[in-house]
Amino acid sequence: MIIDIHGHYTTEPPQLAAFRDKQLAGIADPARRPATADLGIGDEQLLKSVEPQLKMQKDRGSDLTIFSPRASGMAHHVGTEAIGIQWSRVCNDLIHRICTLLPENFAAVGQLPQFPGAPPANCIPELERIVKELGFVGVNLSPDPSGGYWTGPPLTDRSWYPLYEKLVELEVPAMIHVSSSCNPNFHFTGAHYMNADTTAFMQLLQGDLFRDFPALRFVIPHGGGAVPFHWGRYRGLAQEMKRPPLSEHVMKNVFFDTCVYHYPGIELMTKVIPVDNILFASEMLGAVKGIDPETGHHYDDTRRYVDQVKSLSDSDRKKIFEGNARRAYPRLDRQLKAKGR
C-alpha cells in the first residue's frame, strides 16, 4: 500500500473561511463574533470537497493520505490565544469528520493552538482531545508561531518539553511545519517553509533533544528544506561541533518527506538520506499544482520520481511508500492492522 504522509485540507468549503472572518472581525467588534462553531457544512458537502484528492489518489496510485488542516491557515500569530484554540478545534473537527467519512482514504493529523509567547504546554488539552477522543495519528508543530519573525525559542528549548512528553506518551509524531508568513521577506511556500525545515534540522543538530526524548519522532517536510542538498555541510558541521554522527544524533528520530517536485531532487535525496528516514509524500493539493512542461506531468506527482530511482530496491521503495510511515506513525499502523490492512 502507498501512504502519502503529507496532505493538507486546501479545498475547504467556503463556510470555513467565513467563520474565520467572523472570528477575526470579532476582535474589532465583539458583535461580529461567530454565534456558533457549527459551520453548517453537511457530510455531502464535505465529501464533495475532497473529490480532487480522491481523484489524485486514484490517478497516481496512492491509497491513504495523512491529512491535516491547511498549513498556512493555522496562522498561530493571528488573533488571540483563545481565538486560536477555537480555530484549532474547528479545523481539527473538520479533518476528523472527513477521516470518519472516508477511513480508507484519509488518516487524521491535527493542528495545535500554538500562540506566540504562550507556553507550548497550553496545546496539551487539544492534543489529548484529538488523539484520545478523535483518533488522530500525529500533529503539525510550528517551530515559529510568530509567523516569520522567529521571536520564540528554538525547538530544543525546555519550554517545549511538556509538549514533547505528551507526544511521546501518546505515541504521535510531530511534523515540523510553519504556517503563513506575516514577514514580507518570506514567501510562505517559496521561502518560509523551506527555511523552517532547514532551521529545525540545524537546531536538532546543535542540541541534544533526542538524548532527553529517545522516543520522540519529528517529520521534516518538503524534503528537509536545504538539508539533503547540503548534506556534506551538515555532516561537516556536526563533526566540527563535536556532535555524534548524524546517524546516531538525529536520524534515529527524524524523517524527511518526498515533497520535492522534480526528479533530480528526489534522486539526490535517496543518495544521501538513509532509506529508513524517507517518507513518501506529495502535499497534494499543495504549493505547486501545475504541470511541468519538461515532463508533461504534475510537479507534485512525486510517486513518479520515487518510481524512477533505479538504485532503490523493491524493499527500499516499500519502506518509503509504507513501512517507514507505519514506524513513524505507530497509531496509524495499529489502526490499519485492526482493519486487516
Place this chain on the structure above:
Amino acid sequence: MIIDIHGHYTTEPPQLAAFRDKQLAGIADPARRPATADLGIGDEQLLKSVEPQLKMQKDRGSDLTIFSPRASGMAHHVGTEAIGIQWSRVCNDLIHRICTLLPENFAAVGQLPQFPGAPPANCIPELERIVKELGFVGVNLSPDPSGGYWTGPPLTDRSWYPLYEKLVELEVPAMIHVSSSCNPNFHFTGAHYMNADTTAFMQLLQGDLFRDFPALRFVIPHGGGAVPFHWGRYRGLAQEMKRPPLSEHVMKNVFFDTCVYHYPGIELMTKVIPVDNILFASEMLGAVKGIDPETGHHYDDTRRYVDQVKSLSDSDRKKIFEGNARRAYPRLDRQLKAKGR
C-alpha cells in the same frame, strides 16, 4: 585559470578583534573607543595570516580567490551606524592591503556599512571608495542587516534602488550574503546563511527587479541555499504566479556558487542550474574545515566535486572555473586582462 569567487578573510590577526572590542566597548564607555583606526598590523603579519589560503590554493589547484572580509564579522546589527561605517572601512582596508601585496592570488570584494533601518543609499560613499579608489571588484550585500530578525524590506523594495543604481554604474556584482545571527533560532552557517540564500531567490522570483535593472548581477552563495534541490518547486511557483520562465526572469542576472560540500549536491546543481549561472567557489577557510571521513578529503575542496561531474564538458568546466566569473565580475576581467591573464 581557476577563480574561486567566495573566500572570506577568516584568519585575521588578533589586532582586528581587539579593535572591534574597543569600538563596541566605546558605546558603554567613550573613553574605551579606539584612539586610531591604525591596527598596527605590518605587511609581514598580513602575509603570514593568509598563508593557509595560499597553501590551499596550491594544494587544490586554484589560482585566484575573490576575497572579502569575514561574513559573520560584518554584524551590521551591532553598534551604531557610525561604528559600522568605521568598521567597514577598517575591514575593507585590510582586504585592500592583502590584495595589493598578493595581486596574483587575491581580488578584493568589500563589505558595506549597512545598518538596520538605515537607507541602503548610505552605503554608497564606502562603495564608491572601495571600487574607485581601491579597485574592488564586488561587494557583499546583506538581505537582512537586522541579523536574523528580518525586520527590513525585501531586496525588491525600492529603498534598495539607489544602491543598485550605483552597483550598475560601477559594474560590480553583489554577493547576497547575510552576517552573523543574533536570533537563537538560526545558527549562522547552518541555518541563517542557507535561509538567506533561499529567501533572496524567492524575493527575486516574486518581484521584477531585473526589469528595472537589467544590468544588475547578484551572486547567491552556498549553492543557492535550498533552491537547486527544489528547482521543480521554484519553476512551478513561477508558473503558478504567472512569472516568466526563470531562465528569462532571474537567471540572466543571478549566479549560484559551488559552496556545496559533497559530490551529490554539486552533481544535482549541474543537472538543474544552467552551466552559465554557476561560479566555482569553496569558501576556504569557511564554515566547514574538516575532512570528510567518507572521502578522506576536505569537505570544502569543491574543485574535486566539479572535476568529478562526468556530464560537464571541458568547455562547461572552463565556464564554471573562469569564464562565468569574468562575466559576473567585469572589473576583475579587465584587471586580469591588463596583466595579460
